[in-house]
Amino acid sequence: MCGICVPHCPTFALTQNEADGPRGRISLALGLSEGRLAATPDVVAHLDSCLTCRACESVCPSQVQYGAIIDATRAALANHDFAQPAKIATPKATERRWRWLRAHILSQRRSFGRVWSLLRFFEKIHLLGLMRRFGGRMAHTLPPALPVRFQFKTQPAPRKPLTQKVGLFIGCTGESLNSDAVRASIHVLNALGYAVHLPKAQVCCGAMHQHGGDLRQAAELRAENQRIFADPTLTAIIVIGTACTGELQRETWGAPVIELTEFLANIPDELWPKLTPNSATVAIHLPCSQTRVLNNATSTERLLRKIPAIKLVPLASNDRCCGAAGLHVLMFPEQADALRAPKLLELKALKPDGVVSANIGCATHLASKLGQSVQHPVELVAQSCAGG
């Protein structure tokens, strides 16, 4: 109850309402769990609007596990677990339309890939502009350029003998939004001598379920991925995406689960092929899942520093969530846009040649309004790596 976390909370900064900050939300959760408070729409709305960015948790002197508190509270609300007279509201993420979107598109890599092929067709026949204009929030969140869909069968042949094998987790966006990063990851890992095991059966990491009140489904998805990646010949399981890494690391795996930029940044320079210089100025956006969950604020910069001549500018606003936060970007569009605005201003003033982010949700949210693509850092490395 000290309140040290409150000024660090992005949603509190927007509304200045104690109930939209961590201390207020903890009090609401406590009131619900003790039966002193009813789950009214107002109470649930304050709990819903939390981004789970965990800025509060990272500054708390008492090490309060806020992330676990909010996940458990949403799950209890979704399950009507609180023993109290009025059970009149549940988290927004449990509404039928969001559950449908999560279950059938956003957490289904292949379905998302098929939707992507359709969007690329619209782009080809010059109808995508119309869709962006009149297609509602979903269409507004599309990046300026749609990457080519990733096809599992067309992995390029490695150019050098491979001595170790790693698993590659590509997430639900791996065939669509994040396909360029998947191709770049395979290229760079192969160039470093790693064979890449890319099981087509891999499923969603469960992040949207974990933070949307469905802890059981999240745990089942993690267990399914553990089964799929249970290969004793893997030296590591590499994850593209900081948010997915945080979710998968909740479990113990047969091999270490490591986020891609961290894995690559830690490979000593002498083991890298010669990288061609790139004199671009690149702005670095750091996702909350990278800084607060993985506690790793340096790997993107350390990785990109391997490219000769590159100029790197970490964003001054990296201490604040961009507002994407998984499904939040769709469920709370005004909040998401308000939190993105200072970052866009900063980027417009900087005018960098490129922008990178190690999480596809943040990258897409920024790019959709910036009018410039936001790449995964590995894409820049691949471009400098043996003609990648």
Ligand code: SF4
């Ligand atoms: S997780 Fe982020 S949005 Fe939620 S209470 Fe903490 S600082 Fe605020």
Ligand code: SF4
């Ligand atoms: S969560 Fe931590 S920092 Fe925030 S009010 Fe409680 S004790 Fe203080």
